[in-house]
Amino acid sequence: MKKLSLVLAGIFCGLSLNAATIATYNGGEITSEEVAPYLAQLTQNQIQDISVLPKEAQEGLIKEILIKKLLAKEAIKNKYDQSKEFKTILASAKEILLAQEYLLQQFKSIKISDKEIKDYYNSHLQDFVLPEAVKTKHILVKSEKEAKDIIAQLKGLKGKKLDDKFSELAKTKSIDPSAKNNGGDLPYATASDLVPEYYNAAKKLKKGEISAPVKSNFGYHIIMTQDIKEQRQGSLEEARASIDNGLRNQKQQELLKAQTEKMLKDANLKMK
Template identity: 60%
Template sequence: MKKISLVLAGLLCGVSLNAAVVATFKGGEVTTEELAPYLAQFQISDVNALPKEAKEGLIKDVVTKKLFAKEAEKLKLDKDDAFKSALNSAKEVLLAQQYLLKKFNDIKVSDAEITDYYNKHLNDFKVPEAVKTKHILVKTEAEARDIIKQLKGLKDDALVNKFSELAKTKSNDKGSGAMGGDLPYMSVNELVPEYFNAAKKLKKGEISEPVKSQFGFHVILGEDYKASRQGSLQEAKPFIENGLKNEKHKALVKQEADKLINGAGLQVK
């Protein structure tokens, strides 16, 4: 099953009846609807899912383009023949995209088709085992053991708070370090083997010995472990439905394109 193209994904994410304002500036505002095509490139629909710096950077980019456009209008560049030609071309592209979007939305996928696909592709919907951890990454084993020493004897909130404090000040993984060493649930395929194999053995609130990997030495705080399992049909349904719609859409687009081209009297000179 292939993914929907970014162009189509952008259109799908961009259609919103409840666009919210995420930023304002003198003479204008930025809405979630305007950000949707950009977010589609990262396969997300909520701007708040981005890190703070990335969210602010995206909004600044959008506002900058708006301000450039205002400056262009002041210079009457919107009256220029080259601009008018480009605008007409853009209009054709957008109309074609809206036509394709309508065709996509009109496509129906039955429950029987979804169930049949699920049963024939069970391995595609296996959820791998995963761990939820915090970690502190340092260069040497000695540094790791010093951190473990500072955590010795602590439990529950006291342990978590001290671990988070050390992660923020000591960890070489600045991304997770800024969040107190916190990592999301990560599967065996997303972590280096040394880390995953050590993490899966930890009980909630248990600290690992120094774990050496290609990145350095990790001190890991265990939080949770989930064994591998078969993803249910209900969980898989939206992904299967979207994929099957996309496959039907591709076939439909080709069929319609061939029909329209054949009836257009095209002559290439």
């Protein structure tokens, strides 16, 4: 959706009323509620459950949170929280968080009717055209010789045997770090998501077909195309959540503009 944006994404993203214990340490525990803001920042709000991350990444994030907890504990022990400077910073931070909470609650309270959503969709159909997308697996190596050696190991295999062998080689041979966990499996991607050499090669393949070595700035790719989705018009239901968020954001901006103008007028601000 091109013309609507959700500016509140990430504010208290993923906070849960029923926090689960993620890890324990001497004297305390770390909960899913505490992890959520870090996770939202780390993954740009794309992931809200730490269990989706690889084990190594989970451990790294938990250690980062624990270090901050332990440093904060040391700061309190040394009474740094009692200084005038810290109290000023804390008061300022509290105001920022309260302002964010006000915006969040205001956003939640705004209601968008089904008619408003339908009207927006019908008048902006072009914004909801879904481009052609390919679903692939790939193995990335440094040299063309390595790529050809891997292709030779896949020769003659079909169906599940080919798929399993491809995943195995991706985990052991690919220089793409994510391959160790996903076996080279990539989500549906459009031309704008992939380098041109990769995308153009992938869309020419039949389902289950392996490419010759494809050179890009990253190295040499061996690509297996799993599916191709043709460009199509996205449905109203597919667009509904995006439109609802966008229209609520639009309404909030209008409300906020009127509110802040009145607040500033009532505050009788005078610059010195």
